[in-house]
Amino acid sequence: MAAKTLILISVILSGLAQVSLKKGMNHVQQRSGSGVSNLILAVLTERFVWLWGFSFVIATSLWLIGLQRVDLSYAYPLVSLGYVLVSVLAINFFNEKIDANRWTAILIICAGVVAIASS
Amino acid sequence: MGFDDQAVQAPPASLNDASHANLELQKSGNESTLTCRWEIAFVGAALLVVCGHLLIKAGLNTIPLISGGLSNKLLAIITQPTVLLGLGIYGFGTLCWMSAVAQTELSLLYPLTSLNYVLIAFLSYLVFGEKISLIRGSGIALIALGMVLLTRSQRKRGS
Numbered sequence: 528m529a530a531k532t533l534i535l536i537s538v539i540l541s542g543l544a545q546v547s548l549k550k551g552m553n554h555v556q557q558r559s560g561s562g563v564s565n566l567i568l569a570v571l572t573e574r575f576v577w578l579w580g581f582s583f584v585i586a587t588s589l590w591l592i593g594l595q596r597v598d599l600s601y602a603y604p605l606v607s608l609g610y611v612l613v614s615v616l617a618i619n620f621f622n623e624k625i626d627a628n629r630w631t632a633i634l635i636i637c638a639g640v641v642a643i644a645s646s
Numbered sequence: 647m648g649f650d651d652q653a654v655q656a657p658p659a660s661l662n663d664a665s666h667a668n669l670e671l672q673k674s675g676n677e678s679t680l681t682c683r684w685e686i687a688f689v690g691a692a693l694l695v696v697c698g699h700l701l702i703k704a705g706l707n708t709i710p711l712i713s714g715g716l717s718n719k720l721l722a723i724i725t726q727p728t729v730l731l732g733l734g735i736y737g738f739g740t741l742c743w744m745s746a747v748a749q750t751e752l753s754l755l756y757p758l759t760s761l762n763y764v765l766i767a768f769l770s771y772l773v774f775g776e777k778i779s780l781i782r783g784s785g786i787a788l789i790a791l792g793m794v795l796l797t798r799s800q801r802k803r804g805s
Binding site for chain 1: 699700702703706707709711716719720723724729762763766767770771774776778779781782784785786787788789790791792793794795796798
């Protein structure tokens, strides 16, 4: 698989992992009682936290394999695509609102990502 | 990094409020906290994250490009000492970032991470001789601008 594809998949998977972690930690907050041990137990038994963990490991592995073949100044800025993805997903999963200013910012970041990807 | 900035993801407004309250608490003289000032934590995080990534890339550059399965490639990568050192430093940088986030508003910290992109580009040119073309440089500038705007829109809403 092309290194640039690996980098792209890694960034998208990282974004999805964040959404999963947020969803899992929301559950944990609802379920856990007081005390550190209860909290740790609630975190370790939350399947969305595990999903985050697996996604994180896979995304990191793909990142390392891809980064070996592309410039760091190419790959690193593409991480910002993940912020955009998380913002958009947050509308659907957590009912967060995105106003016109934020859409403008997201479009500017996307334009930057497209510029770097074509460089 | 792909995963770097995970700790950096967009926060719900309620989280901002909570961290703000936390800041107030510390201002009011809670000396028992183990955390250092957020400015120090932030600069530490930026330097460690950037250095970590440069080390990871430096380590990766020493590994010959082998063809074959992904698992073979991964094994070669995660047994490379410089890569491991870079990952460790990167992880430590993430802890510093969390410390900074816990002490002040994310809407203040987030745009500051644009600095990382610029530092990475400059150091990649300096250390690895990567060519920053006009279009790549423009892309990095656009992303940095977008990050600042993204956070400003959030801050206005939060206040």
